Structure formats: C-alpha cells, structure tokens
Amino acid sequence: MRVPTVFDQLPEEIREALTRRGIREPTPAQAGAIPLILSGKNVLLVAPTGYGKTEAAVLPLLARLKAQPAGEGVKLLYVTPLRALNRDLEDRIRWMASSVGLSVAVRHGDTTQSERRRQSLHPPDVLVTTPETLQVLLVGRRLRSHMRSVAAVVIDEVHELVDDKRGVQLAVALERLKELVGHPLQRVALSATVGDPRLVGRAFFGGEPFEVVDVSATKEMELRVLLPEPSEEDVKLASETGADPAVVARIRTITEVASSASSTLLFTNTRSAAEALGHRLAKWFPKLAVSVHHSSLSRDVRVEAERALKSGELDTLVSTSSLELGIDVGHVDLVIQYMSPRQATRLVQRVGRSGHRVGEVSRGVVVTSDADEFLESLVICRRAKGGELEVPRIPPKPLDVALHQTVGLLLEYRRIPTVSALSILRRVHAYAELSRDELVETLRYVYSSWNRPLWISEDGEFLALPHRRENSYRYYFENLSTIPDERRYPVVEESSGLLIGYLDEAFVLDDLYPGVKFVFKGSVWVFRRIEAGRVLVVRAEDPTGAIPSWVGEDLPVPFDVAVEVGRLRRIAEEEIKSEGVEGAVRTILRGYPFADAEDVRRALQPIWEHVRLGVPVGTDRRVVIEGFSNYVVIHSCAGTLVNRTLSRLLGQVMVEEVGLGVLTNSDPYRIILKPASVEAVERALHSLLGRDLRSLLLRILPRTGRFGVRVLQVAKRMGLISKAASLRELSLKKIVEAYEGTPVYREAISESLTRDYDLEGAERLMSSMETGEVQIATVVRDSPSPLAWLGLRRSQFFLEILPPESLERILLQAAKARILGTDLVVVCPFCWSWWTSVKVKTLLDTRMTLTCPSCGSKALAAFSGRWASRAVQAVEEARKRGRPAVSDSELADRAFRLATLTEKFGSLALVAAAARDVDPEDLRALLTRHREADDEFFRELTRLESESIRRRYL
Incomplete structure (x- = not known):
C-alpha cells in the first residue's frame, strides 16, 4: 500500500511532472518545507547540497500561484547570488513552471537587449535574477510596473550573502519591493548549513515571522586529516624540479587520495594556490586529468571545466569558493581540501559537494602542511561533525548601503519624507538601530559633495531628487555592486x-x-x-x-577554533608529561578520530620538544611570552583577528610607554614583535589590562594601509571618488586625512572593526588574563622554540632569524633551482638560420652536445630572459633575408662572445649563460676556474648575477 507524502498536497499537474522526472519520494528538505510554504508561511530552509532545496521552495509556491486568478506581470521572483546563472538552475525552474503553464525568464547583467525588450513587453510569470539586477528592476520604467504583481520571493544561497554588504543591500531591496506591491511578500530563503539559522532568517525576512526547517544534521560526513611526510621519491622529485620536498609530498598525497575516487573536487583557499596546484599536478603527475576553476577565469573556461568533470573527462577539478555554490558538476565522489579550511562552515559546505544525493555519505580529506594546520583541521572536523558552525557577522548599519538605497527610493518616488526612508531601512535587521541623526548626517554630507545624488531639506525632514537627476542615476547604477574593485x-x-x-x-x-x-x-x-x-x-x-607585503587574505581562523586548538595543545602537553607521546596520541584520537596515529604523532612532535626542553606551551589557559635575540613571540591561541588586534595594540603601547617602535606580525596562534624584549612586552601586555582598548585601537587604525583601503572603498561606494580612480593618482594617507570625522570615515571604522579586527574577542582574552583564568608565562631562550619556529617560518622575519650559513644555503639552493629550471634559447651566431629551446637541467642531465644542423658549428650562444626573445627574432629576420646578418648589433656582439665560450668550454658555457645579464668575460673567468656544475660553480655564478644587477641599477 502506497504511503502518502507531501507531494500529495500539490496539484495533479505538478505530481505528474514529478513522476515524469522520476521523482517519487520527497527528500527530508521537501517533506519539511512544502507543507509550511503551501500554508503561506515564510520559511528558511537549511539543507546540504543535493537535497532538492530549489524544488522544495518553488513547487509549493507554483501551486499557490496556480490557485490565484491569472493576470499580467511577474508573480514569483527567484534571486540567486550566482554571478553567472548556471543552466542547470534555469532548466529546473523551467520544467517546474511549465507543469502549471507558467512562463520563466532570466534577467542578469549579460541578458541581451532584445531579450530585455521582450521581457518588458511580455513579462514572465517567474523571473530569475541576481541581487544587483533586482536593484535595476525596482527603478525601471516598465519592469517596475510588472513587479507590482509579485506575490513571493525565493532567495537562494543566503549563506553567501548574510555576512556582507551585498546581503544588506538585497534585504533593503526586498523591503522596497514590499512597498511597491503594497502587501507582505511570502519569502522563502534557501541556505547551506550555517551557524545560527534564526539570525540568518532575521537578516532577510524584514521583521516578519518565519519558520526554520533545518535538515542539515541528516547528512553524514566521513572526514580525514593528513599530514604528509616527504618520502625518498618526494625528495628526488623535489631535487629535479627545484620544489620543496614538503610541497611534493602534499601533491603526491593528493594524487594518491584522488586515485581512489572516480571524480574529485580539490578545493584551495586562494586563486594563486589553485593555479599552482593545477600546474604542478598536471606537470608532475600527467596521468591525472586535471583542470582549474576560479572566479578570475572567463565564464567559457569555467563552464568547460564544469562540463568536463560532469562528463568524466576530468579526474580532478581544482577550485576555490567558485564551486561552493550549487553549480551542477555531476556526481562527485570525493572532496579534498588543500590546507586548513580555517572555518567549520567552509568545510561543511565544501565536503557537502561530494556524495550530494540524499542518503549518500559526503567524503572529505584535508591535506595539511604543518602541526598548526593539522591540529586546527582536527578541531574544525570535530566542530563540523558536531554542528558547531561559525555565527555570521552581519555588517552593522552600513552607511554606504543606506545612502545607495535611499537614492534608489528617490528614483522610485522622486520625493519622500526622511522618516519614510528611515522606516523602510529599519525593517532590515542590519539597520534596526540606525538613528535618524545618523541617516540625516550621511545624506547631508553627500548632498554637500560635488556629486550630489540627492536633495535634503534644511531641517532634514524631506528628501528629493536633485535638479540634475543624471547624477542620481549615474551614482545608483555605478554602485549596484557592493563588491569592491581591487586591482x-x-x-x-x-x-x-x-x-x-x-x-x-x-x-x-x-x-x-x-x-x-x-x-x-x-x-x-x-x-x-x-x-x-x-x-x-x-x-x-x-x-x-x-x-x-600584504594582500587580500583568506578567511580568518575564528577565536573559538583557535581556543580549541589551544585546548588540544594543553591536553597533549599534560598527557606527554604523564603518559608519554603514545598516551597523548591515544587521547587525541579518542576525541578527534579523523587521522592516523602516525600523523598525530608527527603533529605532536613540537609539543613533545617543548616538554623535553622545559619550555611552556601556549594553550587555551596559558599565554607564553618567549624571547630570543631581539625577537619576542607571544604564544596566544586566540585566532586571526584577535591576535591581529592585540599585535596592533601592543605595538602602539611599546611606542607610547617603552619608547620603542616595533615591527609586528601575527597568525592565529602567535604574535611576533621585533625588536623587543620579554620584559618590555610583558610590561606592555600588563598595561593593556583594564585599559579602554577601543579608543586605543581607533587611534591606531588611521595609520594602517588596511584602513586606508577601507576608507577608499567606502568613498567609492558613496560616489565621492570615481569607481575608475586608481591609487596611482591617489594617496591612501591623504584620503584618510581628507575624510576624517565624516560618515565615510565612521563607516570605514565600522567595517574595519567587523572584518579586520576582533575587539570583543581581544577584550575577552585580556579579561581572562586579568582574572587569572588565562595565565601569563615567560621564557628567554638563545633560539626559537619549535612552536615559535612554526610561526616564524610563515612570517616576514623568517630569513632574518636564520643562521648565516643556513640562509646562505637556502639562497644558494633557490638560485640553483631557478637556474636549472631556466629555458635557454640556443642560436648559431655564424649562420643565424637555426635556434632551439632547451632547459638547463636537461643539458646537465644528458650532457648533450648541441650542433647547428645548418652549418655544423658547435660554437653556439645561449640566451635567457629578455635576451631570448631578441635572439629568436634575429634568427627569424635572418631567415627572411636569406643571409646570416642581424640588425641587432648588441645581440650579435653578445652572441659571438658567448659562442667562443661554448667552443672552448662546451655545454657548461651554455649553463653559465643562463645567468642574468652577466658579461661574457666574467663568465670566461668563471669557466676557467670551474669545470663542473657543483655548488661552488653556482655560488659564484649567482654572485656574478648580483654584481651585474648592482652595476646596472646603482
């Protein structure tokens, strides 16, 4: 006997369409959401990838629309944050809508002019669009009128929007849409697994009641964490390629893990890492069919990579967050995360791309680089399995978005009372505490600017479009996107x-x-x-x-994750003291069963060394101030933003109270200061206890480049600086000074305190030190402790603290690897009719003797760098002329001089020619002294390079 399902509550046409698609049983997401949506409730649906969230939202809304009288205009709005709408989503919505005779259209930035005109004349019943295009629809002459009939809105992938200004802008746009239609909208928000779903719902439901359907806990995950150790084969490949053996070990591990699956998604945290991984995998392990996918690649390249993985042509697709969203890439067996995912939410969303059908297990493997990352990944795996996800940080009352949306309201209504604009903004959770004074001050400031996108009355009671309305339109349309342009x-x-x-x-x-x-x-x-x-x-x-140097960085490691890593360290330290390393390994694996004992043992090695040396370990209950030479490392398991905040504060206090300017660097587990002493840092740390950290930080912020970038971005979003303006013509320092005390400056401070620093977490840590809950220990050493080394290796101080002989060896090996990897262009300077390309390492490995195939000469010249392209061009020109003559006299002279070296010293002269811009006479002296390509040969060759560059520039 057939068991009734929620599908029975849907109209017959929809049930038949479901049967034709082979969908007979509802997923848990559909079973939970469909009845609520059919009853007209607002719903936030939280579910993993592959649970049919789109169908769960759209099908019951279509059923409700079918029951309403037919009429003109858009009835259902589907908003997705995907910048390039994927075909799979469009096709799914089309078959659902067609089952009840409703039309569907897509509108985004790439929609053709003819299609836009068609939509304006004949609006669809269902419109699929993006947050930015919704901003356009609200002020468009014809489509605005068609939007009056909207009854319901689906907001897809809200987890991608909730913690940035793009989400706030969308939330206000939905309130503007509500004003336009004149009645509450039924809203359905779809989300991957998130921390605090009710906060996510409040961000998008405009203060209206809503239900949460959360089925994320029904998804089973199988997680492993690896800490690869270089094998003999890895060391051999590293020597051949000039790469670090540890890097080779990680990439070899990736290939071994990926070979166990038919299709693998390999996630990295940055675009540069994705490109490097894709290149090295293809070059070192060519049997693995691999490609790369990230947002900087063209849409055609991304679509082709998606198609190739889906069709089985690719074994592995390397990606950044561009594939976290619901893009259809077919069945994925395995997800590999390269390096720590840094946050549990990111791990859940990425691993959820594998085994994404209901009932399947999602398999994920994290490949880490060191002990810090390994323990961090163990913690993140435990939190992911336990549902302890990061709570989103919603931008608090962003003034730049408020300005943009107010101008949008004026483009809709021409003139409105200020209180009306404020009322609409306050319905959005982010603006619940926005005061009238804050809004009026912002609008007045922009009204007084050269751009003037709006008019505000003298008493601040009324707002209107200015006489020159083109300013309003230009500002509004140039700032549809809140995503900053970062060159x-x-x-x-x-x-x-x-x-x-x-x-x-x-x-x-x-x-x-x-x-x-x-x-x-x-x-x-x-x-x-x-x-x-x-x-x-x-x-x-x-x-x-x-x-x-600093660049736009990866996700920060949260305070709670870093504290739990500190807890793991404390447990390990205590167990090693009482039960030895093996006891610590067993204890760790009982609570964090995601790794092999050998990898855990290797990750605990630095802590074992600390115990052996009698050096206290930084933990969740202990901050250690470690000094050596003129460096101090504060071991603080407090996360990226807290440690960055404290490093700024300590640097300022050292200047104010000790009279010592210091360089600082931080990561989630330590703060590094130089030059500094343990005594001075301890005094500075104690002086922060009980102090007003906020006022101190606000004094420091204006002097940081990071804050200057924030000011510039806010000024651009407010239309005060052209979007096209480059820093080439601007100075960050002057920009900060120019906007001090203005709404631009205050918004930049708010953004910095939300995204770049964690003042609340820093205050919490300082309070714990003050009460003694977190103890402060000090140690002075001759050299860095093992845990200090972990951080120093990633900091700008690494090369400075190496012993001279170690530094020399590292620089020599780097230079040697670079020269061996150089591609030489070899030409015959006697006939100028032939050239070839060969890698230096190939010359040495094969001991080949090159001969010109045209004239038989062995007196050849090799070029690299800027000379190589000139040499190829010269040969091509000589071939066209039909005679051995070149117009580049400088090149011809150098070629002849290098050729005499090859004639006398053989292939070693070609190797020496790989050095950059070294005079051939200097190379002759080198070759006279050295007949083998040993370390001394390369040491002297790089010295000649340096001297040549110095002579050229100084």
Missing part, C-alpha cells in the same frame, strides 16, 4: 621576466618606493619601479629591514 599588480623579476605573484594595489602604491625591500612568496625582493602595469623587482641578498 592587483603582477610582480615580475626584472631581469628574467619571471612572474612571481600578485600584490594589492594599495600596498604597491602606498608602501613601495625604489630601493625598498619587502618579503613576498618566501623571499626578499628589492622594488625597482612600475612599468607597463607590472611591479619590477630584483632579489635582495640581505633580508634585514624588509617590510611585510
């Missing part, structure tokens, strides 16, 4: 043309000047100049005095 500069090694990475525009233009040294990608570089949009640099021999 990034490619960093290029000047001589070789090698791309090193990318830096944020704010750092490049505010902190770099010719000759300054900065740390980037694990090396120290000297800034030369900006040319053709590229930052040109040369490698620095002496790292002393280098400043840290």
